[in-house]
Amino acid sequence: MEDKLSYKDIYNELWRCRDFEITNLWQRSIFLVTFLTACAAGYGTVVLKCLENSEILTKLSFNFICLGISYLGLIFSILWIMMAKGSKYWYERYENSICEMFEYPDELLEENLIEKINSIPYYGNLKQPKKTSFFLISSDPGEYSVSRINCFIGVICFICWSIISIFHSTLIYRNSNFSFCPTVYKQIIFALIQYFVFYLFIRLISFLFCYSGDIDNE
Numbered sequence: 473m474e475d476k477l478s479y480k481d482i483y484n485e486l487w488r489c490r491d492f493e494i495t496n497l498w499q500r501s502i503f504l505v506t507f508l509t510a511c512a513a514g515y516g517t518v519v520l521k522c523l524e525n526s527e528i529l530t531k532l533s534f535n536f537i538c539l540g541i542s543y544l545g546l547i548f549s550i551l552w553i554m555m556a557k558g559s560k561y562w563y564e565r566y567e568n569s570i571c572e573m574f575e576y577p578d579e580l581l582e583e584n585l586i587e588k589i590n591s592i593p594y595y596g597n598l599k600q601p602k603k604t605s606f607f608l609i610s611s612d613p614g615e616y617s618v619s620r621i622n623c624f625i626g627v628i629c630f631i632c633w634s635i636i637s638i639f640h641s642t643l644i645y646r647n648s649n650f651s652f653c654p655t656v657y658k659q660i661i662f663a664l665i666q667y668f669v670f671y672l673f674i675r676l677i678s679f680l681f682c683y684s685g686d687i688d689n690e
Contacts, residue, residue, distance in 0.1 A: 483570065490566035494619075497559040501622055504552045508629055511545040515636070530647050539640040543670060545633035550674055552626035554682060560619045637670075638663050 518537055522528045605612035641663035646656070 486566050486570050490563050493559055493563035500555050504548055507548045511541055515541045532647055535640045535643045542633050542637035549626055549630035549633055556623040638667050641666050
């Protein structure tokens with residue numbers, strides 16, 4: 473006779489998958505840190521050359537190199553955010569499934585514990601620390617979401633590389649003396665348009681190749 477999965481087996485498997493997803497959340501982030509660090513180091517090296525000779529700032533080759541590095545930084549920042557959000561999506565599904573299992577505890581807990589389920593310190597009903605604090609200089613624990621912080625790191629990188637790319641795009645239009653953007657105002661407008669076109673292109677590519685969709689509908 474074949475063995476059947478019990479509620480307890482499913483419960484333990486959900487916890488295992490949830491822990492696995494959280495562990496890999498940071499491992500995947502470390503993978504992208506290498507590429508973002510390389511982009512930052514490359515951009516810093518080029519900028520140091522500019523500090524030694526300010527005339528380099530007006531050269532198109534310098535700005536194209538910086539623009540290329542900033543676009544790479546943008547791509548890796550977008551991948552960071554998508555990876556963090558994707559991992560958060562899955563482990564929250566596991567957590568929600570774990571919580572829902574306690575709505576039907578008869579086959580999960582012993583009979584003498586069912587009546588006391590609201591007082592049992594399980595996931596979703598854990599005891600709060602005696603003291604919490606939102607002040608950063610305090611050593612007390614704080615109610616912060618580690619997964620959201622991970623996403624926010626990617627957002628910060630994305631904003632920084634966006635500003636850098638728009639800055640160097642503006643310099644390219646300014647130093648090229650294009651007839652269609654003679655003023656600084658128009659140069660910034662065209663730089664913003666170029667940035668948004670690149671961003672939409674990357675989002676389209678990432679959607680086509682990275683979006684998994686809802687597994688329930690596959």
